[in-house]
Amino acid sequence: MSPPNAIINFFPPKPSKLVGKAIDSVTDKSSFPPKPTKSVEKSGVSPEKLLMQLVFTKFGLSPVIKMPSTKLSLSLSPAKPYTTLHSSFPFPLSKQESPTSHQQADVKTNNGAPTDRKHCRCKQSRCLKLYCECFAAGGYCDGCNCNCCRNNVENEGLRKVAMESILERNPNAFRPKIPPSPSNAQDIVDDAKDSPMVGKHNWGCRCKKTGCLKNYCECFHAKVLCSKNCKCVDCKNSEEYHEKVALPGRDHNSTKICNNYEEYKKSMVVSSGDNNNTNISKNFEGSKEREAITNADHGEPNICKHFEGRDEAMAYPTRVNNQASICIKQANAATSAAIGFSGSSIVQASRKRKLQEFLDLNEKDPPIQKLKNHQEVNTLRVSSSLSALSVDPIGNASIQKSKEFQCSARSSFADIIQEQDVEQLCSLLVLASEAAKKVLDKNGNQAVKIQTANTAEVQNSKIFQEEPNVHEETLDDHLSENEADTTNTDNHISGGIEGKEGRLSSPGTLALTSNAKDELIMGATKQDQILIHGCNGDVYLEQERLVLASFRDCLKKIIVLGNMKGEIL
DNA sequence: GAGTTTGAAACT
C-alpha cells in the first residue's frame, strides 16, 4: 500500500476530514478493473453488479443490485421529481429482500412505462458519503450529475473504505431506513386497501419545521406515516395526529376528513406505479400549505386538502394538540435508539481512535508489526481489541469484537480459581466417583432392591450406607484435615456453615450451601432416612459430610476470592 | 436556473 501522500492530489481540493482521511489513505485504484462505459446495461449481470455483491458480502450484507440505470427514464419528463421519488425507493434497499422487487418498482410504473431513478448531484462529498443517495442506497453513480465522483468501479477501494468508515460509525447506515414489506411493490398496491400503512422509518425523522408534510421528511418522502420512532416536532404525518383529527362523533366534515385520511394513508404507501402520486407531494409543498396546516391546529380550516386530491378542499374545524404524540415519541426515542443503534455509541466513542489507528498503520507500521507491538505492551484483552482495529479494519470487526468479549469473559474467573483449588476439587470428585463405583460393583443386588422401592436419591443414600469400608479407606486419609470443620450431626453441619459466616459474604452463598445440604439430606425419602439413621447410618453420614464439607470449603474459597476481586474492581 | 430552506449526515 502506498503512503497516503502519494494520492493527495487524487482528490479535489477540499480537504477531507476523518472519513476523508481514511478514504484518502487508500491507494489501490490502479488495481481495479478498467473503467467501464457508463452506457446503460439493460440486461445481464454487469461487473458492477458482481462487485456490489462482493462488497456487501464483505460487509456481511446481502447483495444489492444497482438501481436501474439512468437511461430508462428518458421517456419521462425530467421535471418530475416526485414521480422520481415515488417510483424509486429513496433509501437504501433492503439487503434481505430480492433486488428484483425494487428493480421492478423502479423500472416500471403501473402503466408499464419506465420511470426515472434518482440521480445525485453531489459536489463536495465525492459521492462517498451518505449525503449521496446513490451511495447510501448501495449503488454506484451512473449518469449522475455529480462532481468528482468516486462512487464507481474504478474507485472501488476508496468506496470500500468509505463504507467501512461509515459502518464503523453506524452499523445500520446501509440498512434500509424503511423496512421493506414482505411483498413487493405491486403487492403493496394490491394490498393497500387491506393494510394501507406498511412499514415505518426505522429510527424516525427529526423534522422541526415542515410538520413532516414535505419531502424533506424522510417518512413523508418514503410515503410512510411517522411513528413513535420519530423525534419530529409538530408532526402532521402521524397516526396519532390523524386520529385526533378524526375524532368520532364529529360533524359531517370530520367524517369526511376521516375518509380522506384513509385515502391519504393508502396513497402514502403506494410508493410505486402511480404517476398521480405527485398529487400527494403537491398538496404539501409550499409554505402556504404548511401555514394552513399550522392554522388548522388552532381551529382554522384547510388542512383537509392536504389529505385529499389537489382539487379538493374542505373545512377543518379542529384544534389539535400534538404534544401528547410528541411526548410519546420522545419517550420512545431512547427505546428506539437502543433498538436501532445498539452499539452505535460504542462505535462512535472509538471511531476517532480507530481511524487514527488505521491511518497510523498505513503510514508507519505494517499491520503484523503493529499487532506485535501492541501485544508486547498490553494485556490480552487490550491487544485483542487493538488487533481488531489493526489487522482487519475492513470487514471483520464483529469477529474481533466477539473475540474480545470472549477474552474479557474468561478473565473474570481467571484470577479466582487457582490451580491447587482445581486439583483439590478434582481429587475429591475422583475419590467420590471411585467409591461409588466400588459400591455399585459390590452391592449391585442390594442397590437394585432399593431402586425398585425408591427413587434415584434413595439409591444414592443406600450406596453410602451399604459400603462403609470404601469410604473409610479412601476418604478419611484425604479429608482428615477437614474433620475439624465438621461434626456428626446435621446441626453441626449447619453450625459449621453458620459459624463461618464471616467468610461467606453473600446470602446466595448461604443459600447455596444450605440448599446443597438440604438436597442431600432432605432429598431422601422417608424410607431412606430410616436406612440412613439405622445401625451404620451415622458413620456413612459422617463420611458424606466430610466430602461435602471439603467441597463446600472449595466453593467458599472461590467465593471469598471472587468477592475480594469484586471489591478491588 | 439561481437562490433559499430544510433536515440528514458529519463533525466537534
Add this chain to the structure above:
DNA sequence: CAGTTTCAAACTC
C-alpha cells in the same frame, strides 16, 4: 450527547 457545520435534496421564485 448536544451543538454546530456540511451537504445535497427539496423547494421557491
